[in-house]
Amino acid sequence: MKIGIIGAGNIGATLARKLAAVGHEIKLANSKGPESIRDIAAEAGATATTKEEAVTGVDAVILSIPFAAYRDLATLFETVPDNVIVVDTSNYYPFRDGSISDVDGGKPEAVWVTEQIKRPVIKAWNAVLAATLEKKGVDRTQPGRIALPVAGDDPAAKSRVMELVEATGFDTVDAGELATSWRQQPGTPAYCTELTAEELKSALEKADQKRSADNREVLIKEFMERGDSLTHDDMVARNRAVTA
Numbered sequence: 001m002k003i004g005i006i007g008a009g010n011i012g013a014t015l016a017r018k019l020a021a022v023g024h025e026i027k028l029a030n031s032k033g034p035e036s037i038r039d040i041a042a043e044a045g046a047t048a049t050t051k052e053e054a055v056t057g058v059d060a061v062i063l064s065i066p067f068a069a070y071r072d073l074a075t076l077f078e079t080v081p082d083n084v085i086v087v088d089t090s091n092y093y094p095f096r097d098g099s100i101s102d103v104d105g106g107k108p109e110a111v112w113v114t115e116q117i118k119r120p121v122i123k124a125w126n127a128v129l130a131a132t133l134e135k136k137g138v139d140r141t142q143p144g145r146i147a148l149p150v151a152g153d154d155p156a157a158k159s160r161v162m163e164l165v166e167a168t169g170f171d172t173v174d175a176g177e178l179a180t181s182w183r184q185q186p187g188t189p190a191y192c193t194e195l196t197a198e199e200l201k202s203a204l205e206k207a208d209q210k211r212s213a214d215n216r217e218v219l220i221k222e223f224m225e226r227g228d229s230l231t232h233d234d235m236v237a238r239n240r241a242v243t244a
């Protein structure tokens with residue numbers, strides 16, 4: 001597939017590298033412009049472009065930018081054909097993104113994103129830590145493969161995105177429509193807990209929307225306070241414990 005990725009940070013650059021490695025043609029963009037990511041793109045096997053070029057002549061666009069930055073993309077998709085799949089990897093963290101009352105009031109993050117960019121999205125790769133994405137993807141023949149949730153309203157688009165997630169080294173679980181995609185947001189048992197597909201299905205069912213924002217805040221506060229003393233395994237363990 002021809003894929004544009006907007007956001008060349010932890011998640012976007014890793015996705016560029018992994019998807020290029022399995023034969024996809026990747027354009028990579030950020031906010032500062034292509035010159036600022038030439039090296040990152042070259043290392044990933046992608047082409048550095050502008051945002052506008054990243055959404056032109058592609059089959060899919062992956063958005064991997066801070067949540068509040070979606071407001072900057074209000075007009076980006078105006079001329080992009082409807083059959084171009086748009087994927088959202090984002091998560092809402094008020095300390096970073098500022099408070100967004102609609103989302104604080106319970107609107108699923110991906111629904112809010114859809115409203116900002118005026119395009120339906122498929123929510124994927126949001127519920128995986130950057131280090132898990134980078135280091136823990138394995139071939140589907142390996143036992144105990146980690147699974148990631150994928151949510152969206154268009155079954156055909158969701159199915160194609162699930163294939164892309166598989167190609168990055170993870171099993172997938174169909175997490176339903178965007179209206180219930182809060183089940184894979186921060187503070188839920190499905191979020192960055194490194195579960196197998198069967199475990200993930202159960203975690204999605206157990207999610208409690210009333211608790212998730214409090215869980216998210218408890219966890220991010222702890223992670224920021226503990227800083228470098230916190231290992232990757234500690235983070236996964238704390239995510240599991242607090243959201244159980």
Ligand SMILES: NC(=O)c1ccc[n+]([C@@H]2O[C@H](COP(=O)([O-])OP(=O)(O)OC[C@H]3O[C@@H](n4cnc5c(N)ncnc54)[C@H](OP(=O)(O)O)[C@@H]3O)[C@@H](O)[C@H]2O)c1
Pocket residue numbers: 006007008009010011012029030031032033051064065066067069070072089090091092125126127128129130131
């Ligand atoms: N890190 C994780 O473990 C993790 C895991 C799952 C999901 N996520 C979510 O995935 C998203 C990306 O996370 P990340 O850790 O990869 O972030 P990051 O490392 O901070 O990278 C963000 C990227 O977005 C670009 N960007 C920011 N504003 C933009 C705009 N208005 N237009 C175009 N590009 C823009 C930045 O480019 P410039 O530098 O040029 O501004 C940068 O390349 C976030 O929503 C995050 O919550 C993160």
